[in-house]
Amino acid sequence: MIDSWYDRHTRDFVIQKKNEAGDQIGEAVRVGNKSERDYLVDLMRQEEREEMELDNYITLTEWAKEKGIHPDTARQRALRGAFQTAKKFGNIWVISKDEPLIDHRKKERD
Numbered sequence: 001m002i003d004s005w006y007d008r009h010t011r012d013f014v015i016q017k018k019n020e021a022g023d024q025i026g027e028a029v030r031v032g033n034k035s036e037r038d039y040l041v042d043l044m045r046q047e048e049r050e051e052m053e054l055d056n057y058i059t060l061t062e063w064a065k066e067k068g069i070h071p072d073t074a075r076q077r078a079l080r081g082a083f084q085t086a087k088k089f090g091n092i093w094v095i096s097k098d099e100p101l102i103d104h105r106k107k108e109r110d
Contacts, residue, residue, distance in 0.1 A: 002044050004037055013037035017044065060086065060093035067101040077104075 001022075004015045012030040015037060019025055031037050064074035078086040078093050082104055085096035 002041055002048070004041055015040055015044065056096055056098070057085075057087075057094040058097050060095050063095045063097070063099065069101065 001018045001020070002015065003018055004013060006012075007014050007030075010030065012032060013034060013036070014028050014030055016028040017025040029040060031040060060074050060078060061071040064071040067074075074095075075093060077083060078088075078095070082102075083095055083099055085099045087094055
């Protein structure tokens with residue numbers, strides 16, 4: 001949760017991250033004007049949404065082991081775009097825990 005207010009004594013806008021219990025997380029950020037405050041609040045909220053979204057993700061290697069395929073096969077499929085939720089952060093692939101394993105090979109006809 002992001003909390004912000006105007007401090008009349010210092011004439012600064014203050015932005016502070018809080019957990020669900022209302023306790024402060026990290027240090028408060030002070031900015032001089034409202035537009036800077038609005039920009040930083042939006043940026044911090046976007047970061048919170050991304051953190052919450054990543055809670056549902058695991059590494060591609062873990063996912064592949066759970067599905068019973070080789071991690072290299074999963075990585076190759078991710079590179080080809082076969083997964084809807086696979087994302088790469090630096091050199092680490094992550095994927096949603098709920099991503100189904102679909103066989104995209106074409107079947108031979110008799």
